[in-house]
Amino acid sequence: MNKNQKRTLLALAALAIAVAVVNASVFAYYQIDVTITGVQPPVVFVAGNNANKADLGAGNSIAVALGANSTSAAITIHPTYQHTYYHDVLKVNNIDRNKAYYVAFKVTSAISSWPSDSVAKMIIYSSGGSKVTDVDLKANSDTGWIGLLDANDYYRIDFYIYYPEGNQLPGGTVQVQLIYSPQNPSTIPTLPS
Amino acid sequence: MNANFSGTLSPWTTISSISQSAWSPASGVQGASDGYVASFSETNRDVDTGYGEIYQEIFIPSVAGSSSYTVTVYIRFQISRFQARGGGSISITYGLFNPATNSWVCDQSNTYQGTTGWTSYSVSCSISVSGSYRLRAYITVTNTRTFTIYIDYLYISVYSSSSAVLNVYNRDSQPYYARLMLNSVTGLNPQNLFCEIGIGDSQPIQIRSGQIVAGETSEVVLSSGSFTPINVKCLTTSRGSYTLTLTLRYCTVPGGNGVCVYYPLTIVLSSG
Numbered sequence: 001m002n003k004n005q006k007r008t009l010l011a012l013a014a015l016a017i018a019v020a021v022v023n024a025s026v027f028a029y030y031q032i033d034v035t036i037t038g039v040q041p042p043v044v045f046v047a048g049n050n051a052n053k054a055d056l057g058a059g060n061s062i063a064v065a066l067g068a069n070s071t072s073a074a075i076t077i078h079p080t081y082q083h084t085y086y087h088d089v090l091k092v093n094n095i096d097r098n099k100a101y102y103v104a105f106k107v108t109s110a111i112s113s114w115p116s117d118s119v120a121k122m123i124i125y126s127s128g129g130s131k132v133t134d135v136d137l138k139a140n141s142d143t144g145w146i147g148l149l150d151a152n153d154y155y156r157i158d159f160y161i162y163y164p165e166g167n168q169l170p171g172g173t174v175q176v177q178l179i180y181s182p183q184n185p186s187t188i189p190t191l192p193s
Numbered sequence: 194m195n196a197n198f199s200g201t202l203s204p205w206t207t208i209s210s211i212s213q214s215a216w217s218p219a220s221g222v223q224g225a226s227d228g229y230v231a232s233f234s235e236t237n238r239d240v241d242t243g244y245g246e247i248y249q250e251i252f253i254p255s256v257a258g259s260s261s262y263t264v265t266v267y268i269r270f271q272i273s274r275f276q277a278r279g280g281g282s283i284s285i286t287y288g289l290f291n292p293a294t295n296s297w298v299c300d301q302s303n304t305y306q307g308t309t310g311w312t313s314y315s316v317s318c319s320i321s322v323s324g325s326y327r328l329r330a331y332i333t334v335t336n337t338r339t340f341t342i343y344i345d346y347l348y349i350s351v352y353s354s355s356s357a358v359l360n361v362y363n364r365d366s367q368p369y370y371a372r373l374m375l376n377s378v379t380g381l382n383p384q385n386l387f388c389e390i391g392i393g394d395s396q397p398i399q400i401r402s403g404q405i406v407a408g409e410t411s412e413v414v415l416s417s418g419s420f421t422p423i424n425v426k427c428l429t430t431s432r433g434s435y436t437l438t439l440t441l442r443y444c445t446v447p448g449g450n451g452v453c454v455y456y457p458l459t460i461v462l463s464s465g
Contacts, residue, residue, distance in 0.1 A: 049450075050446075050450065050451050050452070053445065053446070053451055054367055054445045054446075054451065054452075055445065055452055056365070056445070056452055056454065057365060058365055058366040058367070059366075062451075062452065077452075079454075080454055082454060082455060082456050082457065083454065083455035083456075084452065084453070084454045084455075085452070085453045085454075085455070086451075086452050087449075087450050087451060087452070087453070088450070
């Protein structure tokens with residue numbers, strides 16, 4: 001290293017020290033008050049008419065367990081080969097007296113190991129019995145906003161499984177999020193990790 | 194089966210050996226089940242001997258799993274006018290006829306020497322060979338001058354021998370509620386197909402002249418550990434092959450609620 005290079009290096013070091021001293025010298029603090037008030041969930045899960053009723057196979061039932069505040073649901077079903085349809089397993093109830101909510105479903109952990117020609121769907125019906133949409137349980141995706149769930153109204157959830165014979169019996173777990181909002185932005189936000 | 198005569202004798206074939214006697218359709222005949230009949234008559238003409246014949250070609254299809262059939266022919270007729278010339282009579286023979294062997298497979302005859310009221314008969318037999326047959330009524334007249342014979346209906350029912358081509362086994366410990374549903378009928382001439390398909394003691398799916406009269410059975414209970422037969426009774430009036438696609442649905446609760454499973458079922462009928 002020659003003299004010129006040493007000078008340059010010393011000058012850069014001095015400059016860096018000077019900038020650091022200046023940045024550390026002033027800090028501004030603004031106040032934000034956030035008041036958090038919990039509210040009872042306006043949309044809840046409710047067991048369907050066939051929840052915990054007999055399922056296929058000895059001793060099996062359509063097991064539906066709701067969380068302590070009905071904001072989560074765990075479902076176990078026992079389909080067999082060919083086409084199995086589960087009627088009215090779960091409901092999504094808007095128990096808000098006045099407010100309607102936009103509703104979407106998002107598959108966050110899809111079934112991945114089933115045969116390609118198998119089908120696993122969660123089928124959403126309106127309270128009037130009209131089909132609203134299918135949720136493909138074999139693909140990680142969301143439905144978009146499927147509709148505006150009016151106050152004191154509900155969606156009914158059925159399940160449809162097609163599993164071709166000649167394969168090992170179906171199994172696995174799929175995770176689905178129910179998403180609802182008073183607004184309907186063009187894209188459904190993703191939760192932070 | 195086209196059993197009645199709703200203003201026409203088509204697709205029936207009629208033959209008369211008596212030059213001026215003829216078969217014709219007639220309507221408004223008192224006591225006829227639907228008002229329409231096939232009429233065979235002669236008026237003021239001496240007939241020493243003669244015959245009249247009415248028949249329809251049918252093809253009893255083979256059904257996998259079934260080797261023989263029980264056939265029953267039903268007829269209802271009336272001799273409304275009868276004027277003999279001493280010892281005159283009318284005989285009516287009806288049943289299933291095999292044109293290949295020119296013989297009756299099963300038949301029954303009745304002879305009359307006067308008018309009759311409406312009279313119903315049936316004759317049953319077992320056949321082991323699917324194929325071409327005639328549903329037939331054959332009338333012989335002897336020493337007559339005036340006569341009129343009305344046939345109200347002539348039809349056939351065919352049952353496979355066991356009446357079951359398939360069984361549904363409930364190997365679970367709980368009952369299920371099942372029915373059959375017809376999805377489609379395909380074939381060269383589906384208008385010539387007649388079928389009844391049932392499960393257990395259900396009300397059957399019914400196909401008449403290719404038209405789906407009842408597209409699904411009533412619901413039956415599949416008891417735990419039971420075998421429930423699927424019955425297929427079909428015949429056609431033309432040669433050909435027909436494919437029926439059905440769905441067996443069974444559910445944990447009645448009325449198609451709860452959990453329901455759907456199995457595909459294909460029945461191929463081959464006739465002629």
